[in-house]
Amino acid sequence: MANSEYEYVKREFEFDRRLPPSNWIVVRIDGCHFHSFSKIHAFEKPNDENALRLMDTCATAMLKKFPDIVFAYGVSDEYSKILSLCVSYFTSVYVMKWKESFPDKMLKEPPYFDARAVCYPNLKTIRDYLAWRQVDCHINNQYNTCFWMLVKSGKSKQEAQLSLKGTSSKDKNELLAQQFQMNYDDELAMFRKGSSVYREKVETVVKANIKRTQPILTVAHVDIIGFTTIHSFDKPNDA
Numbered sequence: 001m002a003n004s005e006y007e008y009v010k011r012e013f014e015f016d017r018r019l020p021p022s023n024w025i026v027v028r029i030d031g032c033h034f035h036s037f038s039k040i041h042a043f044e045k046p047n048d049e050n051a052l053r054l055m056d057t058c059a060t061a062m063l064k065k066f067p068d069i070v071f072a073y074g075v076s077d078e079y080s081k082i083l084s085l086c087v088s089y090f091t092s093v094y095v096m097k098w099k100e101s102f103p104d105k106m107l108k109e110p111p112y113f114d115a116r117a118v119c120y121p122n123l124k125t126i127r128d129y130l131a132w133r134q135v136d137c138h139i140n141n142q143y144n145t146c147f148w149m150l151v152k153s154g155k156s157k158q159e160a161q162l163s164l165k166g167t168s169s170k171d172k173n174e175l176l177a178q179q180f181q182m183n184y185d186d187e188l189a190m191f192r193k194g195s196s197v198y199r200e201k202v203e204t205v206v207k208a209n210i211k212r213t214q215p216i217l218t219v220a221h222v223d224i225i226g227f228t229t230i231h232s233f234d235k236p237n238d239a
């Protein structure tokens, strides 16, 4: 396009979209219309384990592909990442690995994700960002667990919604215990806490007396509040 009369379409319409330096960059990736996508592919409600694991697989592939990503956190159809736009790679891995997660299910429509980049200037705000996502995960999952237990026990969706209206976290735990003999804390940690992906430094013995510390990609379902203060959350290259 160099020097042609059409060059103005680049000069005048393409803006500099560089992110400011010295920030923690979060890329939040979220499935588009997954309410419908999860229905079409008969995801188990409220949590389809295979679908969640497929999201974890995509996140792990991201950390493998892009060394600058230090941490990923995911819940539901959403995955937050510390790096610039990776949504296309994430989507490709999702499609490529679909068969491994769902050997008996055909992919019926192309999955796609939206993504946004947000900059957090220091460790406190990036930690608070992750805490915000995890608190959201807890609130949604506790609600969804109650909602689907009520629906599966014969209530209509509207009735289930009504009986949960205005209930506190404690009320919901009591509802699960009293009506379904269920202890919320016994639910899978993946459902309650979401997924964290990071590199764990593991010491391996190469030969006798020779040890090497290697970063091993790890998926864990842990409390992020507290975790990110202990874990090596090294600051990105400062300017």
Ligand code: ATP
Residues within 6 Å of the ligand: 030, 031, 032, 033, 034, 035, 036, 038, 043, 044, 045, 046, 047, 048, 049, 051, 052, 076, 077
């Ligand atoms: P949007 O395009 O605006 O993001 P959406 O339909 O994807 O719309 P979200 O708020 O992102 O809406 O919610 C994700 C939806 O996908 C929820 O309805 C949730 O129940 C469903 N979903 C995603 N992952 C799973 C899963 N692993 N198991 C069961 N349901 C899932």
Ligand code: MG
Residues within 6 Å of the ligand: 030, 031, 032, 033, 114
């Ligand atoms: Mg969305």
Ligand code: MG
Residues within 6 Å of the ligand: 030, 031, 032, 033, 034, 035, 077
């Ligand atoms: Mg979505």
Ligand code: MG
Residues within 6 Å of the ligand: 030, 031, 076, 077, 078
């Ligand atoms: Mg979502």
